[in-house]
Amino acid sequence: MTTNKSKSYPLLIIFFVLLMLLLAFRLYIENTPSSSDAAPIHQWEYRYDDEPWQTIDAPRTPPGREERHHLWLRTTLPEGDWRDPSLVFQGYHKFEMYSESGTLLYSFGDMSESKIARYEGTPVRIISLSEDQLGQTVVFHLYSDERFIGTLNEPYIDSRSDIITYWLFKDTDQLVIGVFYMLFAVIAAYLYSIYRGQVYFLSFACFTFFLGVNTITRIHIIYLYYDKSRLWEWIELTSFFFGETFLLIFITHFFGRGWKGILRKLSLIHLAFSCFIPLFIAFDIIDMPMALMLYQLVIASSILIVLIQIWHYARIGSTEAKIVMAGTLVMCLFGGLDLLDSLLLGEWHIPVLNYFGLMFFITALAYVLYKRLVAIKSKLQHSEKLMMVGQLAAGIAHEIRNPLTVLSGYVSLLSKEAQLKGKMDILKSEVDRINRIVNEFLLLAKPSEPRFQPARIDTILSEIKLLYNAAAQDKGIEIELKAADSLPEIICDADQMKQVFMNLIKNAMEAMEGSGSITIEVNNAPHNRIHIRITDQGNGICEEELRKVGEAFYTTKEDGTGLGLMISQNIIEKHGGTLTLSSKLHVGTTVTIRLPVNPNQKR
Numbered sequence: 001m002t003t004n005k006s007k008s009y010p011l012l013i014i015f016f017v018l019l020m021l022l023l024a025f026r027l028y029i030e031n032t033p034s035s036s037d038a039a040p041i042h043q044w045e046y047r048y049d050d051e052p053w054q055t056i057d058a059p060r061t062p063p064g065r066e067e068r069h070h071l072w073l074r075t076t077l078p079e080g081d082w083r084d085p086s087l088v089f090q091g092y093h094k095f096e097m098y099s100e101s102g103t104l105l106y107s108f109g110d111m112s113e114s115k116i117a118r119y120e121g122t123p124v125r126i127i128s129l130s131e132d133q134l135g136q137t138v139v140f141h142l143y144s145d146e147r148f149i150g151t152l153n154e155p156y157i158d159s160r161s162d163i164i165t166y167w168l169f170k171d172t173d174q175l176v177i178g179v180f181y182m183l184f185a186v187i188a189a190y191l192y193s194i195y196r197g198q199v200y201f202l203s204f205a206c207f208t209f210f211l212g213v214n215t216i217t218r219i220h221i222i223y224l225y226y227d228k229s230r231l232w233e234w235i236e237l238t239s240f241f242f243g244e245t246f247l248l249i250f251i252t253h254f255f256g257r258g259w260k261g262i263l264r265k266l267s268l269i270h271l272a273f274s275c276f277i278p279l280f281i282a283f284d285i286i287d288m289p290m291a292l293m294l295y296q297l298v299i300a301s302s303i304l305i306v307l308i309q310i311w312h313y314a315r316i317g318s319t320e321a322k323i324v325m326a327g328t329l330v331m332c333l334f335g336g337l338d339l340l341d342s343l344l345l346g347e348w349h350i351p352v353l354n355y356f357g358l359m360f361f362i363t364a365l366a367y368v369l370y371k372r373l374v375a376i377k378s379k380l381q382h383s384e385k386l387m388m389v390g391q392l393a394a395g396i397a398h399e400i401r402n403p404l405t406v407l408s409g410y411v412s413l414l415s416k417e418a419q420l421k422g423k424m425d426i427l428k429s430e431v432d433r434i435n436r437i438v439n440e441f442l443l444l445a446k447p448s449e450p451r452f453q454p455a456r457i458d459t460i461l462s463e464i465k466l467l468y469n470a471a472a473q474d475k476g477i478e479i480e481l482k483a484a485d486s487l488p489e490i491i492c493d494a495d496q497m498k499q500v501f502m503n504l505i506k507n508a509m510e511a512m513e514g515s516g517s518i519t520i521e522v523n524n525a526p527h528n529r530i531h532i533r534i535t536d537q538g539n540g541i542c543e544e545e546l547r548k549v550g551e552a553f554y555t556t557k558e559d560g561t562g563l564g565l566m567i568s569q570n571i572i573e574k575h576g577g578t579l580t581l582s583s584k585l586h587v588g589t590t591v592t593i594r595l596p597v598n599p600n601q602k603r
Contacts, residue, residue, distance in 0.1 A: 037082065038157070038162070039157045042057060042154075043055070043057070044056050044058075044075045046059055046072065048064060048068045058151075060148065060150040060152070061092075069145045071142045071150060073150070073151075074137065075138060076136070079134045080134065084161060085131065085134060085158075086128050086129060086157065087129055087157050088124060088156050088163060090124045090152040091151050092144040092146060092149050093119060093120055093121065093122050094142065095107070095109070095142040095143070097127060098139045098141065099139075100139065106127045108120065108125055119230075119233075119287045121230060122152060123232070124220055124223075126163055167220040171220055174218065175219055181208045182209065184362075185206070185207075188208065201369075204365070207247045211239075217232050218236060237292060241273060241278065244299060245271050248306065252267050254368075255309070255310065255313055255526060262309070263306065273295065307328060307332075310328065311325060312526075316524060316525055317526075318526045320368045320371070323364050327365065328361060331357040332357075333357060334356060334358075379578075450493035451495075452491045452493060453491070461522065463498070464505060465481050465505075475512070476515030479520070480517055481520045481522075482519065482521045483521075486524075490530065492575055492595070500593075504534050505518065507564070507565070508538065508591075518534065518535070518537075519533075519535045520533070521535075527596070529594055534590070535589070537588045539586060575599050576596045578593070578594045579591065579592070579593050580592045
């Protein structure tokens with residue numbers, strides 16, 4: 001039996017603490033200089049084309065650009081005593097570095113006319129300098145046809161070894177997170193290999209794999225091993241496309257196809273985009289900034305649709321949808337700030353916020369997956385236990401049934417003797433009780449397969465309510481049925497459903513010592529399902545006993561067998577549904593049944 005209690009909170013707290021430590025580390029390193037010997041370059045001169053030189057402190061898109069794509073910057077390199085002096089420079093997006101005499105010292109990107117517009121990215125460059133170049137004037141020629149031109153961050157000079165050490169330190173958390181995502185992918189793929197029917201494990205594995213690739217390709221160190229900026233930019237963008245695509249596929253697998261299959265259609269659109277656009281970029285049919293801008297428009301519309309769909313699931317009671325909704329909103333909030341920074345402001349420096357939003361979202365997804373995994377394992381354990389009990393019950397029933405038939409016949413015969421009638425009646429009632437238990441054993445051991453036919457669950461419940469009304473009124477109990485409008489017909493075995501509801505309502509009545517009410521609620525639910533809740537006002541069940549309820553032969557009733565609830569659970573599972581139990585001592589108990597409208601139809 002599944003209860004509403006979860007032991008996952010300690011794991012969630014540990015994960016959240018680790019997340020906070022990583023975020024604190026990221027915040028710390030963002031405000032830590034490369035080394036005490038680093039010499040930032042503050043004084044610059046700039047000009048567009050052949051205009052006169054003008055002084056500027058921060059050469060990021062200097063004033064007067066208009067529609068021009070070429071910018072010239074001039075500065076004097078600081079002097080210092082560095083072992084292996086190097087200049088750290090990050091520009092938009094191609095540049096060349098010249099000496100004052102016009103000698104080319106360094107170039108990034110192809111500046112020839114045929115390829116000058118080809119986007120190469122904006123990676124940080126380490127430019128090695130000789131000791132003779134320190135204190136000399138250098139000139140930078142930059143090209144950008146994007147919104148910004150100039151430098152992204154303040155250039156500085158330091159020892160190459162100190163720069164690399166700083167980069168290793170700065171990239172530590174991002175590398176750890178990337179590997180962590182990859183580990184998530186391996187675990188999810190392993191879970192899919194075990195639980196093949198749960199395809200959301202596979203889509204989550206693909207999502208976290210591409211997210212890990214995207215995270216790792218954004219660290220500086222990879223350029224030291226293989227300095228191909230356009231390739232890394234292409235991998236980063238492609239992994240971003242496929243990551244977002246598999247995230248949408250995961251949501252579709254986890255929550256269903258949505259209204260008229262809209263989530264599935266969105267997934268196919270994203271998949272087509274992810275497959276073809278990277279090829280167009282590779283063959284220079286479209287450039288990376290344009291592809292990213294187009295995909296941002298696709299994502300913006302998709303997020304709105306997904307949020308509306310998840311909100312719908314959350315509104316009708318899905319706890320998983322509420323958790324994912326919270327994670328999505330936090331990610332969208334900080335992602336929106338990042339987008340605002342890149343598109344409109346361009347002056348903020350808020351990597352921690354965007355970092356926090358994504359990690360919060362991943363935490364929410366991991367948590368709902370963990371809860372789903374716990375539910376699957378609980379269901380498998382219950383099925384194994386049910387199989388063992390069924391085999392035991394079959395053996396016991398077979399051994400008892402034949403002598404019990406003989407005994408029952410002799411009791412009926414002796415009951416005709418007047419002097420023995422009273423004693424024989426008592427004996428007959430006990431024999432009947434044993435026979436009833438044997439029948440339950442047989443039903444548990446060899447349950448009949450459901451005969452699925454269309455039926456209305458509210459009609460079935462109305463019949464059960466009518467059946468028990470008289471007995472309930474005698475005890476001062478009111479049975480109240482609340483059914484939502486426009487409930488669909490479901491495919492089920494009506495007789496087996498009646499058996500389940502009769503058992504549950506009978507249990508609810510027996511749990512109530514005095515007067516009160518039993519409330520039966522029927523509502524539509526996510527994933528094309530319906531929810532039935534049966535709530536009584538009995539004494540309730542303590543947490544320790546609640547964990548045992550549903551186990552074979554465990555019962556709190558004097559004449560119970562503990563098999564009725566197990567049989568009900570088995571019937572519900574054969575209908576593709578779940579039966580969960582929650583209770584509060586001295587308040588009452590609620591049984592929640594979730595049934596698919598069609599057990600044979602995929603979500």
